[in-house]
Amino acid sequence: xxDTEALRRQPELTGEKVVLAQLDDSYFxxxxxxxxxxxxxxxxxxxxxxxxxxxxxxxxxxxGLDDRADYAILRKEDRxxxxxxxxxxxxxxxxxxxxxxxxxxxxxxxxxxGTEATKLILDFAFDVVGVHRVSLEVFDFNPRARxxxxxxxxxxEGLQREALWWDGEWHDVITMAILxxxxxx
Numbered sequence: 533x534x535d536t537e538a539l540r541r542q543p544e545l546t547g548e549k550v551v552l553a554q555l556d557d558s559y560f561x562x563x564x565x566x567x568x569x570x571x572x573x574x575x576x577x578x579x580x581x582x583x584x585x586x587x588x589x590x591x592x593x594x595x596g597l598d599d600r601a602d603y604a605i606l607r608k609e610d611r612x613x614x615x616x617x618x619x620x621x622x623x624x625x626x627x628x629x630x631x632x633x634x635x636x637x638x639x640x641x642x643x644x645x646g647t648e649a650t651k652l653i654l655d656f657a658f659d660v661v662g663v664h665r666v667s668l669e670v671f672d673f674n675p676r677a678r679x680x681x682x683x684x685x686x687x688x689e690g691l692q693r694e695a696l697w698w699d700g701e702w703h704d705v706i707t708m709a710i711l712x713x714x715x716x717x
Contacts, residue, residue, distance in 0.1 A: 534662050535660065535661050536599070537598070538660045539600065539619075540598040542602075542603070543656075545652040545655075547652050548648065549643075549644055550605050550606060550608055550614065550648050550652070551607075552603040552604070552606070552652050553611075554595055554603065555603055556591055556594055556595050556604075559591060559613050559616075560584075560591055562613035562636065566635075569637040571637055572635065574698065575634070575671070575677065576634050599622055600618065600621075601661075603616060603617050603653065604616055605645060605646075614635055614640050614649075615635035615640070617631075617633040617634075617650065618631070619631060622663075626665070627662060627663050628665040628666070629663050629667075630668065631667065641676065647684060650680060651716070654716060655716075663712065665709055665711050667689075668686065668709070669692075669705050669707055670705070670706050671696055671698075671703050671704070672703050672704040672706060678708075681708050682708075683717060684716065686709060686710045687709060687710065688707070689708060690706075691706055691707070692707065
């Protein structure tokens with residue numbers, strides 16, 4: 533059974549490099565900047581052009597939800613916003629959830645922030661919320677993310693051929709998942 537109260541409370545999660553804190557409208561400026569970063573939108577496959585009002589409303593609606601967990605990734609030493617990490621699409625009957633992560637841009641890539649945030653949210657999903665399976669999708673042009681996911685225990689399960697149209701080319705979507713009893717380094 534999924535602990536929806538844990539999702540509603542969404543406790544702060546602390547690692548060595550990052551802290552995961554409830555995503556809310558206080559992170560608007562940093563989130564808004566990240567949404568306009570070309571490399572971030574490419575890696576997330578985001579075609580939508582958002583308005584400031586849409587982002588304010590979306591961020592303000594995150595706290596207190598019992599069907600997802602939206603976390604801001606903050607650098608532990610100074611609580612600077614580095615991106616967000618999300619558990620969503622919960623299926624209570626099958627104790628599964630979807631995962632996504634987005635960092636603010638190339639200036640924070642390759643520093644271990646995404647790996648640690650992924651490990652923290654997986655521990656929360658499996659050990660607190662009670663999920664059995666977490667799945668994700670990653671684009672074929674993002675091998676760095678695939679390596680991070682594999683390092684965290686995700687296993688490649690499938691391929692959605694030519695599922696993303698980006699910059700005039702078709703790209704494959706790779707599906708990956710991790711189970712509660714899979715090794716988590």
